[in-house]
Every structure is written in C-alpha cells, then in structure tokens.
Amino acid sequence: MYRLLMGAAIAATATSAFAADVVVMDQSIAAPHISGYVEAYLGGLYLTVPGDHATATTAGGVGRVNFPIDARWNIQTDAMVDSLWFQGQNLYGYGGAVHAYWRDPSAYALGGFATITGYGGDGIGGENIYNFTAGPEAQVYLGNVTLYGQVYYGQLRANGSSEHIDDWGTRGVARYFARDNLRFDAELGFSSVSISGEHLNTVTGALQAMYRFSGTPLSVFGRYQLDHVYAGGESENIHKYVIGLRASFGSDTLLDEDRNGATMDTYRPNFVLPFVGG
Numbered sequence: 707m708y709r710l711l712m713g714a715a716i717a718a719t720a721t722s723a724f725a726a727d728v729v730v731m732d733q734s735i736a737a738p739h740i741s742g743y744v745e746a747y748l749g750g751l752y753l754t755v756p757g758d759h760a761t762a763t764t765a766g767g768v769g770r771v772n773f774p775i776d777a778r779w780n781i782q783t784d785a786m787v788d789s790l791w792f793q794g795q796n797l798y799g800y801g802g803a804v805h806a807y808w809r810d811p812s813a814y815a816l817g818g819f820a821t822i823t824g825y826g827g828d829g830i831g832g833e834n835i836y837n838f839t840a841g842p843e844a845q846v847y848l849g850n851v852t853l854y855g856q857v858y859y860g861q862l863r864a865n866g867s868s869e870h871i872d873d874w875g876t877r878g879v880a881r882y883f884a885r886d887n888l889r890f891d892a893e894l895g896f897s898s899v900s901i902s903g904e905h906l907n908t909v910t911g912a913l914q915a916m917y918r919f920s921g922t923p924l925s926v927f928g929r930y931q932l933d934h935v936y937a938g939g940e941s942e943n944i945h946k947y948v949i950g951l952r953a954s955f956g957s958d959t960l961l962d963e964d965r966n967g968a969t970m971d972t973y974r975p976n977f978v979l980p981f982v983g984g
Contacts, residue, residue, distance in 0.1 A: 738774030738776065738777055739774065739956055740771065740772065740773055740774070740956055741771070741772050741954070741955060741956025741957050741963065741966070741967035741968060742769065742770050742771035742772055742954070742955060742956065742967065742968040743769070743770060743952050743953060743954040743955065743957075743963065743967075743968060744767065744768070744769040744952070744953055745767060745768055745769075745925075745927075745950050745951060745952035745953070746765075746766070746767040746950055746951055747765065747766060747767065747927075747929075747948040747949065747950030747951075748764075748765045748948065748949065748950070749763075749764050749765070749929075749946060749947045749948030749949060750762065750763055750764060750946070750947055750948075751763075751764055751790065751792075751944060751945065751946050751976060752944075752945040752946075752947075753942060753943070753944050753945075754942060754943045754945075755940075755941070755942040755943075760792070760793070762790050762791060762792035762793075763790070763791045763792075764788070764789065764790050764791075764946065764948065765788075765789055766786065766787050766788035766789055767786070767787055768784065768785065768786040768787075769784070769785045769786075770782060770783070770784045770785075770968035770970075770971070771783050771968060772956075772967050772968040772969070778808050778809060778810065779806075779807075779808055780805075780806070780807055780808075780809055780815075780817075781804065781805070781806055782804070782805040782807075782968050782969075782970050783802065783803070783804050783805075784802055784803040784804070784805075784821075784970075784971070784972065785801075785802045786799075786800065786801060786802065786803075786823075786974070787799070787800045788800070788974070789827075790827075795827065795828035796827045796828055797825070797826075797827035797828065798825070798826055798827050799823050799824065799825050799974075800823070800824055800826075801821060801822050801823030801824055801836075802821070802822060803819055803820065803821040803822075803972050804819065804820055805817060805818070805819040805843070805970040806818060806819075807843070807970065809845075809969075811847070811965040811966050812847065812965075813846075813847060814844065814845060814846045814847060815844065815845040815847075815969065815970075816842075816843075816844045816845075817842070817843060817844075817970075818840070818841065818842050818843060819840065819841065819843055819856070819858075819970065819972065820838065820839065820840040821838060821839045821840070821858075821860075821972050822836060822837070822838045823836060823837055823838075823974075824836040834864060834865040835862070835863070835864050836862075836863060836864075836865075837860055837861060837862040837863065837871075837873070838860050838861060839858040839859065839860030839873070839972075840858060840859065840860065841856060841857045841858030841859060842856070842857060843855065843856040843857075843970065845969065845970075847965060850882065850883040850884075850961070851880065851881065851882055851883070852879075852880070852881040852883075852964055852965075852969075853878070853879075853880055853881075854878065854879040854880075854881065855876070855877070855878050855879075856876065856877050856972070856973065857874075857875075857876045858874065858875055858876075858973075859872075859873075859874045860872075860873050860874070861873070862899070871899055871900065871901055872899070872900040873897060873898065873899040873900070874897070874898055875895060875896060875897030875898065875908075875973060876895060876896055876897075877893060877894070877895030877896075877910070877973045878893070878894055878895070879891060879892070879893045880892045880893075881964060883960065883961045883964070886959035886960065886961045886962070887917060887918040887919070887920055887925075887959050887960050887961075888916075888917050888918075888960070889915070889916045889917075889960045889961075889964075890913075890914070890915050890916075891912070891913065891914040891915075891916075892912070892913055893910070893911065893912040893913075893914075893931075894910070894911055895908075895909070895910040895911075895973055896908070896909055896910070897910070897973070897975065904937060904938060905937060906935065906936075906937040907935070907936055907937065908933050908934065908935050908936075908975060909933075909934045910931065910932065910933050910934075910973070910975065910976075911931070911932050912929060912930065912931040912932070913929070913930050914927060914928065914929040914930075915927065915928055915929075916952070916960060918952075918954070918959060918960045923953050923954045923955060924951065924952070924953055924954075925951070925952040925953075925954065925960065926949070926950070926951055926952075927949070927950050927951075927952060928947075928948070928949045928950075929946075929947075929948050929949075929950070930945070930946070930947050931945075931946045931976060932944070932945055932946075933946075933975055933976040944976040945976075946976045954967075
C-alpha cells in the first residue's frame with residue numbers, strides 16, 4: 707500500500723492557531739458586487755511510514771470569484787492547479803468548483819457545491835484520470851468567528867473505463883479574525899475511498915495564519931496540513947508545509963472578504979489514489 711500511496715501522491719492546496727484577544731468588530735453589510743482573489747504557494751511534503759520516510763516539493767495556486775445574483779444569492783467559481791515533484795517525477799492536479807448559496811453577512815450562508823479535478827504527470831500511465839464531488843455547505847457568523855462545514859460524495863474515474871472508485875468526506879473549519887486583516891484557521895476533516903470492497907481512510911488536520919497589509923490587496927499566509935492515511939492495518943502520515951501570497955479585489959479587509967466576497971473553498975487532500983488498473 708505504501709508504494710501505491712507514494713506513487714499517487716498529488717499535492718493539494720491550501721484550503722485551511724488561535725489568538726488570545728477577542729476583538730469586537732462592526733462589520734457592515736456591503737452592497738453586492740463582484741469580488742475575489744488569486745493566490746500562489748510554495749512548500750514541501752514529508753511522508754512517513756513506520757521505518758521509512760520521503761520528501762517532495764510542492765507548488766500551486768488558486769483563484770476564486772464571487773458573483774452576487776441579488777442582495778442574498780451568490781455564485782462563486784474556483785480554479786486551481788497543484789504540482790508535486792517526488793523522486794524525479796512530476797505529478798499534478800488541476801480543476802475547479804462552483805458554489806451556489808444564500809448569504810446573510812450578519813448571520814449565516816447556506817448552499818451547495820460541486821467540483822471536478824483532473825490528474826496527470828509521470829507514473830499516471832497515460833490515462834485521463836479525474837474525480838468529481840458534490841454536496842451541501844454552510845457557514846455561521848458569530849462576531850469575529852466563522853464556522854464552516856461541508857459534506858460531499860464523489861467518484862474517481864478514468865476515461866474509457868466503466869469502473870469507478872467511490873469517495874465521501876466531511877470537513878469543519880473555524881476562522882478567527884483577531885483583527886480585520888489578521889485571520890487564523892483551524893480545520894478538521896475525514897474522507898474515505900472505497901476500493902474493491904476495502905476502505906482507504908484519511909483524517910486531516912490543518913492550521914493556517916493569514917495577514918493582509920492594510921490599505922493594499924496583498925496578503926501573506928502560512929499553512930500546515932497533516933493527512934493520516936490508514937487501510938488494512940497499514941498507515942502513513944503526509945505532512946504539508948506551504949507559504950503563499952494572495953492578491954484580492956473587490957474587498958477592503960480579510961473580514962470583509964469572508965462575509966461579503968469569495969468565502970467558500972473546498973477540501974483538497976495531500977494525496978490522491980489513482981484509478982485501479984491505471
């Protein structure tokens with residue numbers, strides 16, 4: 707299983723530390739307008755199994771744009787690319803997502819999302835491997851805290867094959883705004899992939915800190931994510947560390963972006979398991 711997982715490792719982004727002081731903020735409801743951001747990151751992966759380990763380099767980026775339909779309904783579109791260099795091989799993922807949701811910036815947001823991601827690179831075997839997911843999502847706004855939850859179901863497929871791999875998962879995120887432009891995230895998730903009656907499970911935990919320079923569209927961030935992968939009595943840990951830069955438009959602060967802009971994201975694990983027989 708170790709060789710299968712290592713050969714299938716594809717970096718995912720950053721999707722997702724707490725400060726001591728609580729700051730009460732007067733967050734006004736902005737008039738609906740188009741907004742979003744693009745970000746890029748660079749970092750590394752550290753993979754460990756009992757008695758062995760390996761390292762890899764990862765880089766990628768994401769762009770998100772929120773389109774208000776009216777004062778409450780929104781459509782958000784995402785695009786992403788991720789690349790991993792591991793033992794002389796390059797593996798990559800690319801794809802996008804769409805979110806449709808109703809939002810009251812002073813209370814909550816409720817809607818659904820769908821994603822599609824393709825995979826390629828060395829060791830994929832020339833097949834067009836892709837997966838799609840869909841599910842509900844919701845956010846609750848509690849002053850300077852945002853609570854975010856998702857549940858999804860999906861399938862991993864290869865073009866030209868009738869077989870598929872089922873996967874499902876859930877994630878929860880807490881975002882804490884120590885200041886309008888200083889944000890801390892904590893994330894916990896679980897996902898399961900079904901392969902020939904067996905289950906490959908992943909427990910994910912992540913911490914992230916982001917700071918936006920006042921009066922500018924630029925933010926810097928750092929993120930650490932751990933995927934604990936286990937199946938059939940075997941397990942491995944995949945650690946991912948990244949630093950990155952975000953450029954926003956249509957928002958004044960990180961808190962404004964969270965409550966009035968492109969606030970939704972999606973889970974992207976540190977690994978993906980290719981289609982069986984690929």
